[in-house]
Amino acid sequence: MASIKFYLSRFIKKDDERGEIQLRFSGNRNFVKRAATGIFITAGNWDAEKGMPKGKKQKYDDNCEEIRDRLSQLTNYLLRCWERLGEGELEPDSLTKWMNDIEWIEKEVETYIGGSRATMKNWILDSKKRIAESEEAKKRELAKLEKRYFLDVFDEYIEEQYKNGVIGDNRKKTYNTGYGLWERMERYQGKHYRLNEITTEDIYSFRSFIINECDLWGTNEDGKYEPKERYRHIYNGYKYVKERGVEKRSLNYVINQIKYVKAFWNWLLRVKRARLEDVFLTYTMDQAVYGTPFFFSNEDRTKLFEADFSERPELAVQRDIFVFQSLVGCRVGDLLRMKKSNIVEGKYLQYIAGKTKNHSGRVVTVPLHPTAKIILDRYKDTDDDKLLPFISNQNYNEAIKEMFKAVEEIDHTVTILDPVTRLEKQAKLSEVASSHMGRRNFCGNLYDAGFRDADIASMSGHAEGSKAISRYRKVSDEKKQEMIESL
Numbered sequence: 001m002a003s004i005k006f007y008l009s010r011f012i013k014k015d016d017e018r019g020e021i022q023l024r025f026s027g028n029r030n031f032v033k034r035a036a037t038g039i040f041i042t043a044g045n046w047d048a049e050k051g052m053p054k055g056k057k058q059k060y061d062d063n064c065e066e067i068r069d070r071l072s073q074l075t076n077y078l079l080r081c082w083e084r085l086g087e088g089e090l091e092p093d094s095l096t097k098w099m100n101d102i103e104w105i106e107k108e109v110e111t112y113i114g115g116s117r118a119t120m121k122n123w124i125l126d127s128k129k130r131i132a133e134s135e136e137a138k139k140r141e142l143a144k145l146e147k148r149y150f151l152d153v154f155d156e157y158i159e160e161q162y163k164n165g166v167i168g169d170n171r172k173k174t175y176n177t178g179y180g181l182w183e184r185m186e187r188y189q190g191k192h193y194r195l196n197e198i199t200t201e202d203i204y205s206f207r208s209f210i211i212n213e214c215d216l217w218g219t220n221e222d223g224k225y226e227p228k229e230r231y232r233h234i235y236n237g238y239k240y241v242k243e244r245g246v247e248k249r250s251l252n253y254v255i256n257q258i259k260y261v262k263a264f265w266n267w268l269l270r271v272k273r274a275r276l277e278d279v280f281l282t283y284t285m286d287q288a289v290y291g292t293p294f295f296f297s298n299e300d301r302t303k304l305f306e307a308d309f310s311e312r313p314e315l316a317v318q319r320d321i322f323v324f325q326s327l328v329g330c331r332v333g334d335l336l337r338m339k340k341s342n343i344v345e346g347k348y349l350q351y352i353a354g355k356t357k358n359h360s361g362r363v364v365t366v367p368l369h370p371t372a373k374i375i376l377d378r379y380k381d382t383d384d385d386k387l388l389p390f391i392s393n394q395n396y397n398e399a400i401k402e403m404f405k406a407v408e409e410i411d412h413t414v415t416i417l418d419p420v421t422r423l424e425k426q427a428k429l430s431e432v433a434s435s436h437m438g439r440r441n442f443c444g445n446l447y448d449a450g451f452r453d454a455d456i457a458s459m460s461g462h463a464e465g466s467k468a469i470s471r472y473r474k475v476s477d478e479k480k481q482e483m484i485e486s487l
Contacts, residue, residue: 002027002082004075006051008043015044016060021071025095027082033095037074038104041067066123070104073125077102103128138273146274150193151186154179157264168354170333178260180238185209187234188216195268200279203258210254214246248420252288259285295437295444296429300410301326305371307407315406318399320375321388322438327369329442329460332396332435338387343368343376353461366459397434404430 005024012019021037042060045053052071053064081098091097105124110117145153158175161167167175185206186192193202216231225245227235235242262285268274296304305323309316325335328349337354344350349366368376379388390396404411411430418425429437439460446456456462 002079004078006037006071008041008046008048012043016042018042019046021046021067023074023078025078027090031090031094035095035099037071039067039070039074066121070123070125073123074102077125077127101128102126103131142272142274145268145272146196146276147194150195150198151179151183153195153268154182154261154264157267168333170354174256175260178257180241181210181213181257182206182261184213184234184238188231195274195276198279199277200282203261203279203283206261207254207258210249210257211251214248217246250420251286251422255286255288293440293444294414294416294429294432295440296410296412298445300412301441302371303410304403304407307403309403309406312406315399315403317389318391318396319403320378321390321396322400322403322435324372324375324388325435325438326441327372328366329439329456330364330366331439331461332393334461335388335435336390336393339385340380340387341385342387346373351461364459364461393435400433400435400437401430404428404433 003026005026007022007024009019009022018040021039021041023035023037025031025033025035027033041053041062041064044059045062045064047054053062053067055064058064078095078098081094085094103126105126107122107124108119109122110119158167158172158179161175162172188209189205216227216234217225218228219225226232226242262280265276265278265280268276269278301323304319307319309319321335325332330338330349330351331353333354334351338349338351342349342351344365347368349364349368349372351364352362353364376387382389391399411428413426413428414432415424415426416432417423443456443460
């Protein structure tokens with residue numbers, strides 16, 4: 001059996017002198033060779049009897065543990081080289097060849113020392129030949145990747161992000177929407193994009209298609225809104241789009257869809273190391289505008305909760321869910337997946353916000369309002385484990401509009417930003433209310449009560465330091481009047 005012994009160069013005489021560690025490789029009686037390791041140590045830290053750095057009482061400034069680890073890696077590497085030798089492959093200079101093929105790679109590894117984060121250097125031994133072969137294989141794979149069709153790789157990206165928990169169910173749906181938009185653009189243009197063919201101009205074309213897709217639609221003789229005849233092939237397989245139609249889209253919608261493509265492109269460049277043009281480097285991203293948030297007061301929330309929906313019991317259920325959401329401030333996606341087990345000690349709602357679970361994983365705790373407890377008590381005996389009898393998001397949005405129509409005294413007219421024209425317009429709450437309004441009610445009324453961003457974010461599920469929470473801040477008319485009167 002082959003063996004390796006390390007020793008320090010015999011030319012080193014003093015303890016404070018540094019010398020190169022040598023090795024003696026014994027394969028069999030006809031193959032005993034010596035070589036220099038390229039690893040140095042101070043003589044006073046070398047244990048000549050054990051052929052290793054000293055474990056204790058190190059007098060000089062050497063990282064003996066690191067040196068020991070490198071010598072161990074070297075031993076395992078050379079022994080593997082010996083074991084892999086085929087019959088007749090052993091040559092007089094085999095050890096020299098093995099040593100010349102060594103590549104030491106220095107990596108920084110994060111660790112914790114005494115509870116504090118620290119960075120340590122770690123040496124890894126590898127074969128130059130294996131590294132070169134691996135690099136060539138990577139280049140071949142990258143070349144294949146770069147020539148693949150955009151949509152094929154985009155689809156794989158979405159599935160990978162979802163499988164790894166980077167995106168949740170709702171975000172996956174929005175990515176799939178972006179996939180559909182790009183596919184319909186390709187059908188409209190009559191071409192298939194390969195990754196290495198895409199330029200910044202193509203991103204602008206995508207932007208233009210999202211904005212102007214509604215121009216591919218019209219009204220037929222029966223007054224039905226449908227794709228114009230020459231564009232019907234674009235919507236093959238898009239039953240849902242054909243049922244709902246395509247309306248003029250807001251610039252905020254366009255921005256979000258392009259952001260998803262940008263995230264995919266960054267993944268190609270940064271993670272996959274694809275040799276592609278950074279098409280977003282010269283792309284000018286539009287500025288998202290959200291306008292003044294609108295929500296209703298705590299008094300109106302109480303009126304809605306106490307309204308008589310006995311003739312429409314199915315609407316009463318969705319009303320309860322909407323009021324509950326207004327009292328806990330969660331996103332509708334989180335509300336949809338909540339279980340009875342999310343209620344702790346009958347006093348708290350606890351959950352991890354789906355949007356930030358991969359960034360902070362922070363548990364959101366919301367004390368239950370008395371009205372929220374009443375609502376939970378109404379549905380405590382439902383058969384399944386769902387917290388509340390939630391329906392689909394789309395039907396929930398429609399139910400919210402219906403409940404405002406049914407309670408006219410709280411169906412106020414509000415001035416909002418038209419997302420398409422970006423001009424102000426007036427609308428009834430029953431026209432513009434949606435599930436996200438429940439979240440705005442929670443944050444907006446807490447802002448009105450004088451609470452800070454960070455305090456509100458601790459219950460709304462916003463990430464720490466999030467700028468998005470400021471969108472819910474609105475100075476009330478009463479506060480403005482108070483300020484004017486102080487002049």
